[in-house]
Amino acid sequence: SAVISQKPSRDICQRGTSLTIQCQVDSQVTMMFWYRQQPGQSLTLIATANQGSEATYESGFVIDKFPISRPNLTFSTLTVSNMSPEDSSIYLCSALAGGPLEQYFGPGTRLTVT
Amino acid sequence: RKEVEQDPGPFNVPEGATVAFNCTYSNSASQSFFWYRQDCRKEPKLLMSVYSSGNEDGRFTAQLNRASQYISLLIRDSKLSDSATYLCVVRSNNDMRFGAGTRLTVKP
Numbered sequence: 001s002a003v004i005s006q007k008p009s010r011d012i013c014q015r016g017t018s019l020t021i022q023c024q025v026d027s028q029v030t031m032m033f034w035y036r037q038q039p040g041q042s043l044t045l046i047a048t049a050n051q052g053s054e055a056t057y058e059s060g061f062v063i064d065k066f067p068i069s070r071p072n073l074t075f076s077t078l079t080v081s082n083m084s085p086e087d088s089s090i091y092l093c094s095a096l097a098g099g100p101l102e103q104y105f106g107p108g109t110r111l112t113v114t
Numbered sequence: 115r116k117e118v119e120q121d122p123g124p125f126n127v128p129e130g131a132t133v134a135f136n137c138t139y140s141n142s143a144s145q146s147f148f149w150y151r152q153d154c155r156k157e158p159k160l161l162m163s164v165y166s167s168g169n170e171d172g173r174f175t176a177q178l179n180r181a182s183q184y185i186s187l188l189i190r191d192s193k194l195s196d197s198a199t200y201l202c203v204v205r206s207n208n209d210m211r212f213g214a215g216t217r218l219t220v221k222p
Contacts, residue, residue: 031208042201042214043158092157096208103148103203103210105157 002027002097004106012112013083020079021109023093028073031096034066036089037108043092049076083113117141120202120213128221131192135216137185137202146205147178149187151198152215158201161187192220 003026013019023032032049047055047068055068070076080087093106120137127133139147147164162169164176164185175188185202197220202213 033210043212045210048208100146100163101208102160102163103205105159108157 001102002029002095002104004093004095004104006091006093006106006109008109009107010110010112012114015084015113017083018079018081019083019111020077021091021093023076023078023106025074025095025097027097029095029097030073031101032070032076033094033103034068034076034078035092035094035105037092038089046078046091049078080111083111085113087111088113116214117211118202118204118213120200121216122214123216123218125216125218126221127192127218129192129194131220132188132190133192133218134189135187135200135202135218137187137213139183139185139202139204139211141204141206141211142183144183144204144206147176147185148203148205149174149176149185150201150203150212152201153198158212161200189218192218194220194222196220 005024007022034046035043037043045058046061047057049055049068049070051070067079090108090110092108118139149161150158151161152158162171164178168177173190177186199215199217201215204211
């Protein structure tokens, strides 16, 4: 299994600013992901965080808006840039771990943009 | 068509009832299937994997029909603590796709 922590757990930010969310896994994992979940909605995959290379973004998400770092096999960051109220959401870090592979989630970061 | 579709819910059932959730998926190359549970304001957590032969874990039974691209979850003897949103998840290689979830409320 994997235990995933995220920081911050929540934040209220002003329009136009940026926020970086940190994700730490308690073991080395090959695959890490970032999701967004709007209230009452399911999860939407933002990108796959690749260790040592650029993240792979899903349709509708771009690197300039959501830059991602993955410096090693246990850590990743997601930055939400130039925020607008539409970015208010829960952002979840996830990792594939275990054998067979299972997907684990961090507790999420609740972001409110005013 | 969505890649993973679930019963919209919500399901409101009395304690002790049996309830079933359905899920269909569009990618015939999907390899692995799961049910996740998400409590309000919490992250999703794996409830159970779904195996080709069907599998049971206590009061929970999962079934897979590859020909119809259909997955189900049956909960017997519902408990108040089963109240949550249940997410159907389908994986192809390392690409995980989530359904929109079905909300279950078990009432006393």
